[in-house]
Amino acid sequence: MGKLEGKVAIVTGASKGIGSGIARVFAQQGAKVVLAARGEHVLKYAEELRSDGYDAIGVRCDVSDYDSCKALAQAALDAYGRIDVLDCNAGICVLGDFLTKDDSWRDSHIDVNIKGVWNACKAVIPSIIAAGGGAIVITSSVTGDMVADPGEAAYATTKAALVGLTKALAREFADKNIRVNCICPGYIRTPLVEGMARQSDPDNPERAIQAIASAVPLGRLGTPEECGELCAFLASDEASYLTGTQMVIDGGSTLPETTSMGQ
Template structure:
């Protein structure tokens, strides 16, 4: 019996990176998982999970499309009869200097990182309230609320907004025994991190990733499954007295006062 046995989890952005890592860990702990993403790859991930004896379905969904979300939630309810846990993980990051960033790129971040979380939560919340129980886990970031690098204005703004959303929603939903918490990862070895590295240095992205890892006190990037372990804790009854919290999981990357002073 795993800590999530009997629970049904709806996970967005589950086709790669952190979302895929969370899906695998949730399944390992006994949850029935609904994998939601735009990519066809979620079909492959769901099939692999089923081949290993887990219960999983894939639903194609663009979190920036409200109709897509509603249809995906209906599919999940039809398959498993309920949803206990929502993991709002889908997110995007496109680097760009503030004065050079187009309104389209700004709105791309807002539509996915903020509206996607808003609309997915709104679609699933009635099921949690009906059961007088639920867990909402939101993937924010250390970027925005705590730290930032040049070119991350849109990403940082939207990820910081999710912390405010988490805290306010947690207060509002406490009466229904619904916990709302945010995970704030630092650098994780994902396709997004690799993409950002390529945007920074198209010719030597591996050098960028190594430089990032060297600046982290634990000297490495996190694996997606490590974020999944924290998400599983927050999705389980072990976290029943934790709500409205942002939990940092960054290998200590936000600890150094500077990277140039020391003994």
């Protein structure tokens, strides 16, 4: 029996990348999964999961819009009658120069990465309370709270904020039997990271990916499914005494004190 058997789970940003891996692992673990993302592709991906024998629906939703999140919660209730798990994974990352970038660059990250999680939680928590409790998992990052590279000011600001939001919600809803934890991925091979690789080495993005891999102690980037396994654990009753935590999943990339010593 899967560790999420009988649970209804919403996953945002589920059309590709880490969210698609989370949605697939949740489905494999027995959850009924509501996949949410902005574009049409999320509907196709939900269909793909159904054709693989899983219970899933797709909903188009822009997490930066509260009404869209409320409609997402309603769609989940209409389809499955309850919500036990919310996985807030949708996010954006665009690198930029702090001094020259327009402030709309900062605001777009705040709108999706912070307000998007805020909106989804606000829209869905009443249903989790009505179900008698459940779990929320938030995708933060090692970037912001632990590390940062040039160009990541907007992204790092928002991802660090999610650690604070995780702890605040964990505290506020503990007495409603809702556990709230976040995952902090290092480099996971997704369209987002492939886009960053194209930005940093337009002539040979694969070279940029390999450079990242060689700096990771485990020697490779992570996969969306590996993040999905961690999220499934945090969402499941196996993690029943875990709340307010941040789980680093980075192949050891934040371990080296410097990149040059000990070589």
